[in-house]
Amino acid sequence: MNLFCVGLSHHxxxxxxxxxxxxxxxxxxxxxxxxxxxxxxLATCNRVEVYGASEKRVSTDEIAxxxxxxxxxxxxxxxxxxxxxxxxxAKCVRHLFRVASGLDSMVVGETEILGQTKKAYLSARTSGAxxxxxxxxxxxxxxxxxxxxxxxxxxRGSVSVGxxxxxxxxxxxxxxxxxxxxxxxxxxxxxxxxxxxxSRGVSDLRVSNRSNDRGRELAQRVxxxxxxxxxxxxxxxxxxxxxxxxxxxxxxxTPTNLEPMVANRIDRxxxxxxxxxxxxxxxxxxxMEGVYLYDIDALRSVAEQSLAVRRxxxxxxxxxIAEHVADFLEKISRELSRASRITRHxxxxxxxxxxx
Amino acid sequence: xxxxxxIISTVCFLAAVLRTGIALRAGLFRPGKFNFLAxxxxxxxxxxxxxxxxxxxxxxxxTNLFEVFIxxxxxxxxxYMLVGPAYRLSLMGAFTAPLVxxxxxxxxxxxxxxxxxxxxxxxxxxEFHASVSLIAYGAFALAxxxxxxxxxxxxQLKTHQLRSIFYHLxxxxxxxxxxxxxLWVGFILxxxxxxxxxxxxxxxxxxxxxxxIAVWLLYAAILQGRYFRRMAPxxxxxxxxxxxSAALTLLWGITFSAQTHSVQ
Numbered sequence: 001m002n003l004f005c006v007g008l009s010h011h012x013x014x015x016x017x018x019x020x021x022x023x024x025x026x027x028x029x030x031x032x033x034x035x036x037x038x039x040x041x042l043a044t045c046n047r048v049e050v051y052g053a054s055e056k057r058v059s060t061d062e063i064a065x066x067x068x069x070x071x072x073x074x075x076x077x078x079x080x081x082x083x084x085x086x087x088x089x090a091k092c093v094r095h096l097f098r099v100a101s102g103l104d105s106m107v108v109g110e111t112e113i114l115g116q117t118k119k120a121y122l123s124a125r126t127s128g129a130x131x132x133x134x135x136x137x138x139x140x141x142x143x144x145x146x147x148x149x150x151x152x153x154x155x156r157g158s159v160s161v162g163x164x165x166x167x168x169x170x171x172x173x174x175x176x177x178x179x180x181x182x183x184x185x186x187x188x189x190x191x192x193x194x195x196x197x198x199s200r201g202v203s204d205l206r207v208s209n210r211s212n213d214r215g216r217e218l219a220q221r222v223x224x225x226x227x228x229x230x231x232x233x234x235x236x237x238x239x240x241x242x243x244x245x246x247x248x249x250x251x252x253x254t255p256t257n258l259e260p261m262v263a264n265r266i267d268r269x270x271x272x273x274x275x276x277x278x279x280x281x282x283x284x285x286x287x288m289e290g291v292y293l294y295d296i297d298a299l300r301s302v303a304e305q306s307l308a309v310r311r312x313x314x315x316x317x318x319x320x321i322a323e324h325v326a327d328f329l330e331k332i333s334r335e336l337s338r339a340s341r342i343t344r345h346x347x348x349x350x351x352x353x354x355x356x
Numbered sequence: 357x358x359x360x361x362x363i364i365s366t367v368c369f370l371a372a373v374l375r376t377g378i379a380l381r382a383g384l385f386r387p388g389k390f391n392f393l394a395x396x397x398x399x400x401x402x403x404x405x406x407x408x409x410x411x412x413x414x415x416x417x418x419t420n421l422f423e424v425f426i427x428x429x430x431x432x433x434x435x436y437m438l439v440g441p442a443y444r445l446s447l448m449g450a451f452t453a454p455l456v457x458x459x460x461x462x463x464x465x466x467x468x469x470x471x472x473x474x475x476x477x478x479x480x481x482x483e484f485h486a487s488v489s490l491i492a493y494g495a496f497a498l499a500x501x502x503x504x505x506x507x508x509x510x511x512q513l514k515t516h517q518l519r520s521i522f523y524h525l526x527x528x529x530x531x532x533x534x535x536x537x538x539l540w541v542g543f544i545l546x547x548x549x550x551x552x553x554x555x556x557x558x559x560x561x562x563x564x565x566x567x568x569i570a571v572w573l574l575y576a577a578i579l580q581g582r583y584f585r586r587m588a589p590x591x592x593x594x595x596x597x598x599x600x601s602a603a604l605t606l607l608w609g610i611t612f613s614a615q616t617h618s619v620q
Contacts, residue, residue, distance in 0.1 A: 156523055172513065174527035267585050269528060286514065289588045298516045305518060 001037070001133055001336055002056070005092040006063040007049030010106050012083035021048040021067050028129035030066040034058055038131040040124040040138070041067070042099070044116045046106055051096060053133040060086050093328055096137060097321045100145040102154060109154040109310040114145045132339070136332055144324045151320060152313040157306025161189065161299045165273045166196045168302070169241055172269050172292060177201040179240040184208050184232055184252070186218040187245035189275045189296075194222045194243060206239070208232040210246065236261040236270075243273045244280040254282040262291065273299070358412075359464070361405040362426065366460045368398030372453035380521060391449035398456065399433040406430060416483035422469035424490070424607065429459040431494025439498060439538065451501040482556040489549030493607065495542030496575070496600045499535050503596035506531045510590055532589045535596060536582055543575050567606045574599050 008018065021043065027050070031039035036052040043049075050063050064084055087095045098104045100117050121138045124130045130138070149155050158164045166176075173179050181202050183194045186209040194205060205224030209215030212228065219226040227235060236242065236258070246252065253272070262270055266289070274281040274295040286293035294302075372394040406426065409417040417423045436452045463469070509525045512518050525531070550568055553560060578595045581587030587595075 153520065156520075157518070168513070170527060171509070171522070171525075172528050174530045266588050267532075267582075269589075289590060292513050294516065301516060302518055309520075 002054045002058075003052075003089055003092050003133060003137070004054075004058075005049055005051050005087045005095050006060050006084055007042075007047055008082065008084050009047035009049070009104065011104075012085055015045075017082065018046070018048060027066050028124050028127055031058075031063065032129060034062050034066050038134045039129045040120060040134055042117060042120040044113065047099070047104075049099070051092070051134060051137070053131065060084050090325055090329055093137065094321060094325045096141045097144045097324060098318075100141040101148040101317055101321065102145070103148075103314060103317055103321075107159050108307070108314065109156070109159075111149070111155055114142070117145075118142065133332065133336070136335070137328070140324060140328050144321060147324075148317045148320050152316045154310050154313040154317050156309050156313075157302070159303045159307050159310075161275070161296065161303060162192045162196045164299045164302045164306075165193050165243075165294065166200055168292070168294060169197065169271055170200065172271050173240060175201065177203065180204040180206070180238055181224075181241040181243065182206045182208065182227070182232065182235050182239045183218065183222075183224070184242065184244040184280070185246035185276065186211075186214045187275065190243045190245040190273075191218060191222065193273060193275070194218075194224070197241065198222060202241075206235060208235070233257070233261065237264060239270075240268065241271045241273070243275070245274075245276045246280050248276070248280055249278060251282040252280045253285055255284050255288055258285055258288065258291070262288070266290065275299070358405050358408045359469075361401050361408070362460060362464060365398045365401030365405065366457060366464065368394045368401065369453045369456045369460065372398075372449060373457055376450040376453070391453065395433060395436065395449045395453055395456075398453075399430070399437060402426065402430045402433060402460075415478040416487055418483065418486045418490070419472060420468065420470050421608075422463050422466075424486075425459050425463035425468075427487070427490050428493055428497075428607070429456045429463075431491045432456055432459070432497045433494075434491070435494040435498045435538070435541075439534070448498075448501065448505070451505060452498070455497060455501065479556065479558075481552065482558065485549055485552040485556055488545055488552065490607075492542045492545035492549050493600075493603055495538050495545060496596075496603050499538035499542060499596045500600035502531055502535045502538060503593035506535065506589065506593040507597075510593075528589070532592070535589075535593060539575065539579055539582070539596065543572075543579055546572060546575065564606075564610050567609065571599070571603050571606050574602060 008021070010018070027041050028039045031041075031050060031052060035056060035058045036054045038053040040051045041048070042051065048067065050067065052058065052063070064082060095104070100114055102109045102111060102113055105113050117138070121130065121134075125135070158167045169176060169179070176197060179197075179202055181194065181197055181204065183190050183205065186207065194207075198205060205219075205222055206227045207215050207219040207222070207224050208227040208229050208231070209218065210229050212226065215229070216226040218224075244252065269290045269292060272281055272285065272291065272293045274293060277296060279295050281293055281295070283293065283295070285291055372391045375390055375394075406417050409423065413419060418427055432452060433456055436448060439448075505525055506528065509522065509528055509531065512522045513528070526534070550572055553565075553568070574595075578587070578592060578599060582592050
């Protein structure tokens with residue numbers, strides 16, 4: 001049995017090329033008609049890959065044509081020159097294990113790909129396109145991904161400014177359900193951060209902007225309440241998180257004017273996310289007791305630290321994967337040869353293997 | 357023979373310390389079941405040791421500095437086993453195990469296991485006073501550990517340098533809640549311990565009483581500062597470390613200078 005993977009990803013194709021194959025997810029039946037005994041299509045925004053098992057070799061062009069028939073592209077001539085890659089046997093196994101573990105992702109260590117791989121597997125299994133070979137391959141891939149996540153720090157921390165801010169808020173306050181948030185300035189990044197906080201349970205969200213209309217619009221979009229801009233300072237004694245992104249040329253918050261605002265909240269921390277450039281908050285504010293100030297550079301630095309740690313973990317993850325590739329290939333070849341021996345004597349036994 | 361049980365117990369706690377140390381060094385610290393199991397096993401051996409020693413003495417095993425240290429280590433592990441599940445279990449264990457190793461290691465190495473030439477008669481009120489006070493010390497020890505965790509977390513948040521351990525430490529507010537509860541538990545037990553000391557039927561050495569009340573006042577001041585919101589959480593966390601150091605010094609002084617106090 002030939003085990004192979006044919007596909008294109010963010011490594012080899014730009015987004016325009018990838019989106020032409022976005023509709024290829026249901027191509028398993030076409031692939032089986034083309035000679036694949038088993039087939040599974042993994043289509044995400046960053047990759048379109050076909051995992052297959054066949055008795056005879058199915059060429060890359062044939063696979064590409066199958067994808068085109070179900071995708072937007074229907075002209076076979078347009079498949080020429082497309083940056084498809086092909087991995088066979090051990091390389092195919094290793095590739096899938098790397099994909100499922102997030103090592104091949106645009107953001108190393110992201111975990112969404114594992115869910116997408118599981119979804120693709122379930123869909124192909126439901127349609128009957130997955131047989132014993134791909135079943136074992138994907139089950140092992142899920143195990144490997146779990147082991148990589150457990151035994152390395154490949155998924156540690158957040159790697160985007162918005163998610164870093166939310167993670168830090170949770171590290172300070174724990175559950176965010178009881179936290180009050182003030183968004184000062186109606187910028188795009190502050191809106192994204194506010195939305196991320198709302199998605200983690202924040203219900204008391206206030207928005208204040210120089211232009212009251214824009215402030216009200218943002219408040220409506222994120223499900224918060226608008227506050228007059230000349231009243232934002234009074235809010236500081238009540239809130240837990242301040243997201244600021246105004247276009248002020250001078251700092252709005254300094255230790256001198258913040259001190260009286262936080263005087264009566266000695267046991268409650270204040271988390272300030274300053275994403276304005278130039279900064280809205282004097283860096284000296286971070287020296288105040290119970291005040292945690294993160295400006296855009298600090299947030300980026302945390303994101304980069306996480307990314308650096310993830311990159312450091314690649315070698316450990318690769319070692320786990322290499323071990324599993326060797327073990328999987330040995331087991332699958334043993335099982336398949338035993339299955340073929342049984343098949344020669346009893347066709348019923350083959351069905352039981354497929355159902356397992 | 358019973359010392360072997362203690363050595364095995366110490367090895368269990370040491371295993372938790374080493375595992376944490378290696379994981380932190382590799383930047384791969386992850387809370388897991390290992391620490392909890394190692395500490396749980398160590399606690400079982402401690403309990404068996406204290407039980408055997410207690411049967412041999414015919415009373416609560418608090419007759420010399422060695423036994424006091426072991427009982428204190430046992431109290432720390434006990435409070436950890438009780439409060440651990442409410443917080444990040446194995447992580448608090450990672451901080452608890454080194455303290456227990458230090459206490460037990462010192463007790464095993466130092467020549468302080470001096471047996472009394474005559475069998476000491478049981479005195480239930482004195483044993484109650486000593487054991488309740490030592491369990492209070494266990495709570496103060498855990499408050500101290502939670503204080504260290506708070507300061508580590510706070511420091512990393514302030515400096516924006518987030519190490520591997522940061523991602524496994526509980527949130528600041530949760531840690532502060534844990535510190536407050538442990539302080540209250542320790543304070544109530546310590547108050548009961550001190551009060552019961554006046555009903556032991558024995559004259560109390562003035563210096564020890566003054567020192568014990570000073571420690572009690574220190575913890576009362578911390579709790580008062582916390583209750584009336586006059587003290588920042590960071591200061592409370594730091595004072596938990598100071599308070600436990602003072603309590604430990606007092607314990608050392610009491611037991612070392614007047615070993616017979618808990619004996620007769």
